[in-house]
Amino acid sequence: xxxxxxxxxxxxxxxxxxxxxxxxxxxxxxxxxxxxxxxxxxxxxxxxxxxxxxxxxxxxxxxxxxxxxxxxxxxxx
Amino acid sequence: xxxxxxxxxxxxxxxxxxxxxxxxxxxxxxxxxxxxxxxxxxxxxxxxxxxxxxxxxxxxxxxxxxxxxxxxxxxxx
Numbered sequence: 001x002x003x004x005x006x007x008x009x010x011x012x013x014x015x016x017x018x019x020x021x022x023x024x025x026x027x028x029x030x031x032x033x034x035x036x037x038x039x040x041x042x043x044x045x046x047x048x049x050x051x052x053x054x055x056x057x058x059x060x061x062x063x064x065x066x067x068x069x070x071x072x073x074x075x076x077x
Numbered sequence: 078x079x080x081x082x083x084x085x086x087x088x089x090x091x092x093x094x095x096x097x098x099x100x101x102x103x104x105x106x107x108x109x110x111x112x113x114x115x116x117x118x119x120x121x122x123x124x125x126x127x128x129x130x131x132x133x134x135x136x137x138x139x140x141x142x143x144x145x146x147x148x149x150x151x152x153x154x
Contacts, residue, residue: 011152020106023150029097042119070151073100075088076142 003050004062012069019046024071030063080127081139089146096123101148107140 009015012023022030036042038051038059054062086092089100099107113119115128115136131139 011150013150014103017105021102023148025098026091026094028094068153071098071100071148073088073090074147076145
């Protein structure tokens with residue numbers, strides 16, 4: 001999890017310009033994205049390195065954590 | 078914009094299981110993702126169809142709108 005927090009923060013709000021926010025992101029989407037990065041179907045320099053060491057259980061835990069962050073939204077008028 | 082709302086909602090919260098939330102997502106990340114889908118670098122059945130008709134201006138407008146949605150987060154204890 002600590003590797004994720006460098007770019008995505010503990011709160012799931014991106015800490016680097018290129019990183020996306022993943023706070024409250026859909027769990028299935030996060031799992032699918034991590035698997036795609038691991039399989040090389042999705043390409044990103046940082047993510048390709050980070051996911052290398054992740055087991056299926058790690059992927060499930062990371063996705064569960066970030067999707068559990070509650071988000072509320074304010075749509076512009 | 079209406080094409081985006083079918084899956085991502087006006088509020089940026091996914092309306093379909095496979096779609097990600099994009100409320101308050103980083104503008105540069107959204108532009109990069111849309112360009113990657115348009116170029117076929119990123120693959121997704123729905124997105125590949127949707128982005129076909131988008132101009133660079135459309136992409137900028139969509140990214141500006143969804144990134145302008147304010148989000149607040151509650152990190153689990």
